[in-house]
Amino acid sequence: MASIFAHGLTAFALGKTFSKEITTYKFWLLGMACSILPDADVIGFKFGIAYEDFWGHRGFSHSLVFALLLGVLVTFIFYNKQFFYKAGLSLILYFTICTASHGILDAMTSGGLGIAFFSPIDDTRYFFPWRPIQVSPIGFSKFFGIWGIKVLLSELIWIGIPAGMYILAMRYLKKKKTSSIPNDKNID
Numbered sequence: 069m070a071s072i073f074a075h076g077l078t079a080f081a082l083g084k085t086f087s088k089e090i091t092t093y094k095f096w097l098l099g100m101a102c103s104i105l106p107d108a109d110v111i112g113f114k115f116g117i118a119y120e121d122f123w124g125h126r127g128f129s130h131s132l133v134f135a136l137l138l139g140v141l142v143t144f145i146f147y148n149k150q151f152f153y154k155a156g157l158s159l160i161l162y163f164t165i166c167t168a169s170h171g172i173l174d175a176m177t178s179g180g181l182g183i184a185f186f187s188p189i190d191d192t193r194y195f196f197p198w199r200p201i202q203v204s205p206i207g208f209s210k211f212f213g214i215w216g217i218k219v220l221l222s223e224l225i226w227i228g229i230p231a232g233m234y235i236l237a238m239r240y241l242k243k244k245k246t247s248s249i250p251n252d253k254n255i256d
Contacts, residue, residue: 070173071204071216072104074223078173079103079166081231084238086162090155098142102166105138106130110206119181122191125206126180130171131187139164173227179203200226 079099083091109129112121119125128134143151143159150156171183175196180203182193202222205215 070170070177070201070223070227071219072107073220074173074201074227075103075107075170076100077227077231078169081234082162082165082169084235086158087242090159094146098146099162099166102138102142102163103170106134106167106170113206120193122184122187126171126174126182126193127184127191128187130174130183130185132168132171132185133188135164135167135171138167173201175199176226177201177203 079102080096083096083099086095106129107125109123109125109127112123112125113119117123120127122128139160139162142163143156147156147159150159171185174180175183175185175194176199178199178201182195184191184193186192200222202219204219
């Protein structure tokens with residue numbers, strides 16, 4: 069899996085697509101929570117759930133169906149007044165993509181059993197053919213050491229730089245859009 073830092077940064081970068089009116093602390097926290105939540109499945113190890121099981125690590129909670137369900141649920145609970153409007157659809161899409169980004173990043177890591185993207189219809193686990201991200205260890209104690217440093221350096225290159233470029237591109241596009249809007253004072 070990628071680290072929680074990479075998942076949170078991805079949600080933050082994706083959130084930069086939205087206007088300042090919608091990007092509140094609640095928006096940011098929920099987006100980051102959605103991007104990290106699929107890894108809550110590791111608790112299954114404590115209850116004897118095997119890695120490769122439906123509820124196992126990188127199983128259903130990493131699927132596209134789960135991402136959509138979570139996106140709808142989060143929007144309904146936290147943005148119920150906007151739920152049936154265009155803003156609600158945008159929020160569902162954002163929280164769904166944040167959640168789905170978790171499995172996408174994990175499918176680009178160097179370890180594990182793959183991602184059950186199409187669960188519950190198909191529980192086959194998949195990786196992408198290109199897997200440049202160093203897999204993060206499960207557990208905080210294992211993360212603080214050489215392995216964790218390697219993970220963070222890998223994520224800086226393969227997630228941090230693209231996320232930074234996306235954030236800068238969104239800033240540029242928003243600035244360009246606002247500068248192209250005519251100023252009412254200049255109109256005769």
